[in-house]
Every structure is written in C-alpha cells, then in structure tokens.
Amino acid sequence: MNDTLLGLLEGNADHAARFDDRFDDVQDAQHPEAVTVCCSDSRVLQDAIFGNDDPGHLFTCGNIxxxxxxxxxxxxxxxxxxxxxLAHTGTETAVVVGHTGCGAVTATYDELTDGLSEPPGIEHCIGLLKPHLEGGVESLPADVDREGAINRLVEYNVDRQVEFLVESDDVDDDVDVVGVVYDFQDVYGGQRGEVHVVNVGGETSVETLQAEYPDIADRVHRLWEY
Known part of the structure; x- marks a missing residue:
C-alpha cells in the first residue's frame, strides 16, 4: 500500500476519534456562518487559517x-x-481569501505579459482570471519587481472577486463580502500566517476601512491602492 495513503488514513483515524461527537448538531443540516473562497494551494489550510475545527461553522470552497x-x-x-x-443555508458572510505568491495569479500574469502554455484544464482556469486581471497588469508601477507585481495582483484579484459578488444580482444585498490576503511569506510585515483585510464590500481604502472598522484597524493592510 502507498505510504502516503497509509499516512492519510492514519491521520483520518485520529480525526475520527477526536471529532466523533462534534457532528451531533450538524448531521442532518448545515447553517455555516461564512463561506470562504480560498486558493487551492497546499500551503493554505482553509479551516486552520481561521482556527476552525468545528464542523458546520465554515463552508469552504477552493480553486486555483x-x-x-x-x-x-x-x-x-x-x-x-x-x-x-448564500442561497440555501442562511450564510450571510462571504470571504475571498487570496495568498501571497499565488501560483494562479503568477501564471495569469505570465500569460498576459509573455504568453504561457499549459494543459487545457489549467488554461481554462487561467482564462477565467485573465479578463479580471488585465487592468491590474496595466496599472502596475513601472519600477515594481516581479515578486512585487505578483503580490499586488493578488490584492487586485481579490478585489475583482469581491466586486463580482457585490455586483451580482444572485447575491443578496445583506451578505457581507470581505476580501483578505493570507501571508506566509513575510510580505506584509506581520506574523507568518496572518490574514490581512484588503477589501470590505468593495471598499479598498486602508484609511477608510481603518476608520470604519477600528476594532480590526491593525489587520487592515494593502500593498497598493491603485
């Protein structure tokens, strides 16, 4: 048997032993408080980054x-x-979670600037990002290096995804939409693994957000305000 699979099954056995009674209230229905949309990256542990270990608390989605x-x-x-x-479980908070050094953003940047060759499935995903990142590539500071460009586009991508949710007729106006960036690469100068708020309901001004939400003012950061 594959050693990796054996390790996964051993980990699951530990999980099942610890979580056995945590499903009592959610076996038949779910009413998560938030839906999080994270990047599919092995370094981004979707529930763990918010300290969650309660089944039914977060509805987690992931894609590149x-x-x-x-x-x-x-x-x-x-x-x-x-x-x-948002439509069926009473969830009223949506959180778009980008992360520093995002490979999908990097690939889209390369596609927009130099062209890229990827298998069709990856090309499809990059194709979904391209029209939403074109404006960001055009707005990048002339003197920014590659790493700086990518991480600014990470914020820009989060902004565009938040904007799409806010402007969609399918998303109720009462839903709170937040955009954050997860930093494990010392980009924002805080502790590794911190989530930095970059967008609330379409508002991206750091000064405005810190004034409107003083209780999280120290968690509001951006690399650029284009």
Missing amino acids: GNRVVQRTDAGEVVSGDVLYP
Whole structure:
C-alpha cells in the first residue's frame, strides 16, 4: 500500500476519534456562518487559517486563483459552489481569501505579459482570471519587481472577486463580502500566517476601512491602492 495513503488514513483515524461527537448538531443540516473562497494551494489550510475545527461553522470552497466566477452559456455568473451556502443555508458572510505568491495569479500574469502554455484544464482556469486581471497588469508601477507585481495582483484579484459578488444580482444585498490576503511569506510585515483585510464590500481604502472598522484597524493592510 502507498505510504502516503497509509499516512492519510492514519491521520483520518485520529480525526475520527477526536471529532466523533462534534457532528451531533450538524448531521442532518448545515447553517455555516461564512463561506470562504480560498486558493487551492497546499500551503493554505482553509479551516486552520481561521482556527476552525468545528464542523458546520465554515463552508469552504477552493480553486486555483480563489475565483468566484463561473463561465456559462449565459456569460459569467457566481460559481455555484460559492453561491450555494448564500442561497440555501442562511450564510450571510462571504470571504475571498487570496495568498501571497499565488501560483494562479503568477501564471495569469505570465500569460498576459509573455504568453504561457499549459494543459487545457489549467488554461481554462487561467482564462477565467485573465479578463479580471488585465487592468491590474496595466496599472502596475513601472519600477515594481516581479515578486512585487505578483503580490499586488493578488490584492487586485481579490478585489475583482469581491466586486463580482457585490455586483451580482444572485447575491443578496445583506451578505457581507470581505476580501483578505493570507501571508506566509513575510510580505506584509506581520506574523507568518496572518490574514490581512484588503477589501470590505468593495471598499479598498486602508484609511477608510481603518476608520470604519477600528476594532480590526491593525489587520487592515494593502500593498497598493491603485
């Protein structure tokens, strides 16, 4: 048997032993307090970054580039996996979680600047990000290095995903939409693993957000305000 799989099963056995009674209240229904849309990256532990170990608390979605956009014959719509908890489980908070050094943002940046060759499945995902990042690439400071460009585009991508949710007719106006960036690369100068708030409901001004939300003022940071 594959050693990796054996390790996973051993880990699951420990999980089952610890979590056995934590499903009592959620076996038949779920009413998560928030839906989080994270990037599919092995370094981004979706529940752990928020200290969550309670089944039913967070509805976690993951894809490369933390996208909320899905392409259909009718055009771009809010992805069904993100929309489901907002439409059917009473969830009233959506959090878009980007992260420093994002590979999907990097690939999209390379595609927009130099061209890129990837398998069709990856090309499809990059194709969903491209139209939303073009404006960010055009707005980058002329003197920014590659790493700085990528991490600024991480914020820009979070902004565009938040904007898409806020402007969608399918998302109720009462839903709070927040954009954050998870930093494990010492980009924002805080502690590794901290989440930095960059967007609340479409507002991206650090000064405005800190004034409006003084209780989290020390967690509001941005690399750029374009």
